[in-house]
Amino acid sequence: MSLYYEAAAVLANADKVGGSLKSRLYKQKDLKSSPAQIFALVAESSKWSIVLRDVVEKSGLLTEEKKLTPVLALLLAHDLLLKNGIVAPANHVLKLAINRHKARLQAEFTKTRIRLGYSTVAALKEAVRDGALEDSPENAVRHPRWVRINTLKTTLAEQLATTFAGYQKTEDLAAILTASGNAKILLEDPHIPNLLALPSKADLSKSSAYTKGQIIFQDKASCFPAYLLNASPEDGDVVDGCAAPGNKTTHLAAICSERSQLADALAQGVVAFEKDPARALILKKMVKLASADKLVSIKASSDFLAAKAGSNEFANVGALLLDPSCSGSGIVGRDDIVKLHLPSASLSANTDRPQSKGKKRKREPEKETQPDTDATLQLETDDTAPEETPLEGKLAERLQALSTFQRRILEHAMRFPNARKITYSTCSIYFEENESVVFNALASTIAKERGWRILKREDQVEGMRNWKKRGVWEDGKMEDNLNSEMKVEALEGCIRCEKATEDGTMGFFVAAFTRDGGSRQDVLQMTGAGDDEDEEWNGFSDAEIPTPAPELMAQATGKTRKKKKKHMN
Numbered sequence: 001m002s003l004y005y006e007a008a009a010v011l012a013n014a015d016k017v018g019g020s021l022k023s024r025l026y027k028q029k030d031l032k033s034s035p036a037q038i039f040a041l042v043a044e045s046s047k048w049s050i051v052l053r054d055v056v057e058k059s060g061l062l063t064e065e066k067k068l069t070p071v072l073a074l075l076l077a078h079d080l081l082l083k084n085g086i087v088a089p090a091n092h093v094l095k096l097a098i099n100r101h102k103a104r105l106q107a108e109f110t111k112t113r114i115r116l117g118y119s120t121v122a123a124l125k126e127a128v129r130d131g132a133l134e135d136s137p138e139n140a141v142r143h144p145r146w147v148r149i150n151t152l153k154t155t156l157a158e159q160l161a162t163t164f165a166g167y168q169k170t171e172d173l174a175a176i177l178t179a180s181g182n183a184k185i186l187l188e189d190p191h192i193p194n195l196l197a198l199p200s201k202a203d204l205s206k207s208s209a210y211t212k213g214q215i216i217f218q219d220k221a222s223c224f225p226a227y228l229l230n231a232s233p234e235d236g237d238v239v240d241g242c243a244a245p246g247n248k249t250t251h252l253a254a255i256c257s258e259r260s261q262l263a264d265a266l267a268q269g270v271v272a273f274e275k276d277p278a279r280a281l282i283l284k285k286m287v288k289l290a291s292a293d294k295l296v297s298i299k300a301s302s303d304f305l306a307a308k309a310g311s312n313e314f315a316n317v318g319a320l321l322l323d324p325s326c327s328g329s330g331i332v333g334r335d336d337i338v339k340l341h342l343p344s345a346s347l348s349a350n351t352d353r354p355q356s357k358g359k360k361r362k363r364e365p366e367k368e369t370q371p372d373t374d375a376t377l378q379l380e381t382d383d384t385a386p387e388e389t390p391l392e393g394k395l396a397e398r399l400q401a402l403s404t405f406q407r408r409i410l411e412h413a414m415r416f417p418n419a420r421k422i423t424y425s426t427c428s429i430y431f432e433e434n435e436s437v438v439f440n441a442l443a444s445t446i447a448k449e450r451g452w453r454i455l456k457r458e459d460q461v462e463g464m465r466n467w468k469k470r471g472v473w474e475d476g477k478m479e480d481n482l483n484s485e486m487k488v489e490a491l492e493g494c495i496r497c498e499k500a501t502e503d504g505t506m507g508f509f510v511a512a513f514t515r516d517g518g519s520r521q522d523v524l525q526m527t528g529a530g531d532d533e534d535e536e537w538n539g540f541s542d543a544e545i546p547t548p549a550p551e552l553m554a555q556a557t558g559k560t561r562k563k564k565k566k567h568m569n
């Protein structure tokens with residue numbers, strides 16, 4: 001076997017040896033290539049994969065060379081474009097395949113380099129070496145610094161005239177993505193009101209607007225749920241079921257406050273549940289810093305699943321935002337992993353990536369050498385523990401536990417008798433935690449009894465309606481006895497964000513649910529059955545709860561502000 005086939009097989013974990021890249025390599029006794037050579041190829045290709053993915057896709061290589069898998073294409077493109085060529089005899093099938101596309105690949109490589117803003121190959125190499133293109137917190141190219149203007153304390157106009165005075169406005173996110181950290185350039189987001197994009201290295205943490213809670217660092221995708229929920233004064237109170245550290249809670253409060261001012265109505269209350277006591281403290285600080293404590297009532301150390309939906313306490317709840325614990329797979333990755341951004345055959349040549357609108361993800365026949373159905377293949381480089389369970393097995397079990405919990409949360413929200421709006425979101429890229437939870441919840445007894453349905457794209461607030469990336473379907477992940485028209489409509493209603501793309505977002509998923517009003521008496525009668533079912537739930541492992549981003553913790557644990565009077569209506 002050639003170096004490339006061997007590397008692809010190790011990545012695919014075809015022999016099911018499990019463990020990290022290094023342990024997989026050193027357990028293979030019959031490798032023709034040296035483990036060090038394979039390791040170097042994989043590690044180097046992984047660093048370049050964010051660039052090479054686009055090059056391979058745009059070249060049309062995968063469409064034309066059916067023998068190549070995404071992993072093989074990436075490894076070969078790496079050696080062809082960045083090394084001294086393919087390590088294989090002249091008539092080797094892989095060498096012949098990649099060499100047929102040499103000119104096109106080189107041209108696409110040049111175009112990608114220029115698009116990324118590097119005038120020379122040496123400059124691009126330096127950026128790749130420094131990890132400047134990766135979707136890490138240090139990312140200089142793919143992830144802007146998103147800044148939400150906290151309208152509970154200030155206005156966009158005020159901030160543009162003060163904190164951002166002298167900044168040049170652009171409508172081109174690419175300009176933000178490629179700007180240096182100290183460039184005074186900003187973009188007013190076209191989808192989310194009161195949201196700005198700045199260069200990723202822009203440091204506003206010492207600005208008075210930040211320390212006063214007038215601006216909040218919040219990823220664009222994370223602003224989708226509160227905006228999509230679109231709660232208005234006539235909806236009554238709003239529940240945030242899984243609230244800490246509180247970004248979405250304070251966003252909700254800001255939206256509710258604005259709407260009530262516009263409607264000249266009393267602002268509705270926001271009830272924020274947080275099960276974890278330590279995180280509830282962070283939530284309290286965040287809410288106070290944002291001056292949301294006038295609207296938000298915090299249920300600290302409270303399990304949302306234990307809330308009696310039919311009780312008088314929640315009789316005025318008309319909308320719920322659910323952002324439960326998830327795998328966090330959409331969040332920026334760790335440093336001790338090799339991460340290959342895989343090209344997709346379906347996105348090859350002349351298609352914008354990624355495009356998933358209501359379509360099945362393509363599974364190529366070479367599935368064997370493509371171990372991960374996601375666009376990114378991640379693998380630890382080193383084993384820190386002697387455990388050797390295959391990663392895929394662990395992941396599948398974890399996803400199963402998470403999706404069961406997430407579905408419980410969502411179905412519990414559907415029991416609130418006067419609720420008419422729900423959003424469900426995760427910062428996960430996995431179908432199991434996203435579309436699968438949505439479809440399973442829609443098929444539940446409670447959803448059918450109460451008439452819950454997905455909020456159609458055409459009925460969503462403008463910015464969300466205009467967002468292009470929608471739900472995806474993955475074959476074989478759940479029973480598919482769905483009416484195809486409804487399935488397409490539901491997927492179209494779901495919203496996805498991908499990380500490390502030109503959109504500048506983290507990996508994220510959100511869907512909204514709605515239902516028409518029924519008689520209040522009817523729905524109250526139904527509530528009893530639902531509450532019994534809730535009691536079976538025995539909680540969820542805290543180990544699954546992702547920790548908040550350091551910047552959030554810093555903001556939350558900063559100086560406390562003067563306490564304002566809290567009230568709920």
Ligand SMILES: C[S@@+](CC[C@H](N)C(=O)[O-])C[C@H]1O[C@@H](n2cnc3c(N)ncnc32)[C@H](O)[C@@H]1O
Nearest residue numbers: 242244245246247248274275276303304323325
């Ligand atoms: C993904 S985080 C929420 C992030 C938050 N929405 C934000 O934007 O800042 C999930 C939170 O839900 C909490 N949680 C998990 N299960 C819960 C439950 N049953 N009831 C209340 N909170 C829960 C976790 O402790 C965690 O703080």
